[in-house]
Amino acid sequence: MDNLIKILQSRNIHPSYQRLKILEILEKNKDHMNVNMIFEELLKEIPTISKTTVYSTLSTFAAKGLVHCLTITPEEMKYDYRAKPHHHFLCTRCGAIIDIDVQCPYADTMEIDGHSIEDIQGYFKGTCRECLTHNKTQTLK
Amino acid sequence: MDNLIKILQSRNIHPSYQRLKILEILEKNKDHMNVNMIFEELLKEIPTISKTTVYSTLSTFAAKGLVHCLTITPEEMKYDYRAKPHHHFLCTRCGAIIDIDVQCPYADTMEIDGHSIEDIQGYFKGTCRECLTHNKTQTLK
DNA sequence: TTTCAATTTTGTATTAAATATTATTTTATA
DNA sequence: TATAAAATAATATTTAATACAAAATTGAAA
Numbered sequence: 001m002d003n004l005i006k007i008l009q010s011r012n013i014h015p016s017y018q019r020l021k022i023l024e025i026l027e028k029n030k031d032h033m034n035v036n037m038i039f040e041e042l043l044k045e046i047p048t049i050s051k052t053t054v055y056s057t058l059s060t061f062a063a064k065g066l067v068h069c070l071t072i073t074p075e076e077m078k079y080d081y082r083a084k085p086h087h088h089f090l091c092t093r094c095g096a097i098i099d100i101d102v103q104c105p106y107a108d109t110m111e112i113d114g115h116s117i118e119d120i121q122g123y124f125k126g127t128c129r130e131c132l133t134h135n136k137t138q139t140l141k
Numbered sequence: 142m143d144n145l146i147k148i149l150q151s152r153n154i155h156p157s158y159q160r161l162k163i164l165e166i167l168e169k170n171k172d173h174m175n176v177n178m179i180f181e182e183l184l185k186e187i188p189t190i191s192k193t194t195v196y197s198t199l200s201t202f203a204a205k206g207l208v209h210c211l212t213i214t215p216e217e218m219k220y221d222y223r224a225k226p227h228h229h230f231l232c233t234r235c236g237a238i239i240d241i242d243v244q245c246p247y248a249d250t251m252e253i254d255g256h257s258i259e260d261i262q263g264y265f266k267g268t269c270r271e272c273l274t275h276n277k278t279q280t281l282k
Numbered sequence: 283t284t285t286c287a288a289t290t291t292t293g294t295a296t297t298a299a300a301t302a303t304t305a306t307t308t309t310a311t312a
Numbered sequence: 313t314a315t316a317a318a319a320t321a322a323t324a325t326t327t328a329a330t331a332c333a334a335a336a337t338t339g340a341a342a
């Protein structure tokens with residue numbers, strides 16, 4: 001917990017109880033959580049938590065570079081906590097989002113065609129290894 | 142127009158008047174249109190057009206690989222008609238979406254970590270060249 | 283051509299993520 | 313302790329997208 005406080009303070013985010021709990025949940029689950037997943041987890045420990053707080057906290061975390069916002073699916077935003085930059089694979093059969101450990105060549109200079117890069121996101125979509133081997137038939141929209 | 146009919150037929154899409162008009166709009170404007178932009182354009186020629194038709198048509202086009210669905214911003218889906226694969230840069234100051242003509246190395250094999258790739262999307266986010274030189278201050282959320 | 287089924291389009295209602303707004307609570311500080 | 317600022321909570325609103333049902337159109341067979 002002391003560690004979490006330091007993480008927030010290092011980013012100039014006031015370590016409130018709610019923010020610490022949200023960070024704890026992100027630490028534990030790492031990746032691809034959406035607001036509802038985080039909200040449901042929070043309810044177990046803070047029954048009075050408001051969804052607005054979750055939205056505003058994640059917005060703060062994103063602004064301070066603590067989380068990455070994933071738009072890999074159009075339905076809702078997903079939040080990525082992992083430190084190391086990576087890409088994502090979305091399986092259109094089972095819906096799984098899988099971390100892909102490759103780095104973009106432009107991550108070195110953070111510049112492309114004269115544009116200054118602050119964030120890089122690589123999305124692969126298709127059929128995951130698991131679904132390929134199990135030859136599953138059901139396909140998401 | 143005859144050309145558009147052939148494009149649809151080659152993908153096994155029945156060339157209805159509405160579909161042809163939507164394809165025509167995509168041809169003309171090429172990239173990054175959202176449903177509302179297409180809908181507004183359509184209204185000029187088909188005053189009775191329904192937004193449901195736009196959604197269903199774009200969904201059909203996407204399923205047949207005629208358009209690419211962009212989730213670069215979380216607000217709404219954008220549709221990409223350009224044939225050649227490319228990435229996108231989103232300027233967080235002016236909101237512009239700029240085509241980036243680089244190709245992903247995994248586009249050759251369309252395979253990564255044993256997962257079968259059907260679609261690749263690379264999103265760069267930051268400050269575009271234009272905004273950098275004009276030193277604009279306003280920043281989008 | 284007529285009939286009938288399948289497809290497409292339209293209109294309406296609904297869902298749900300995200301934001302806006304305001305009130306309440308908590309925290310920091312003078 | 314008093315007061316202002318920050319954070320949280322509760323409610324209302326917005327809007328992209330979907331669901332559903334009705335109407336219109338199309339295509340094929342008789």
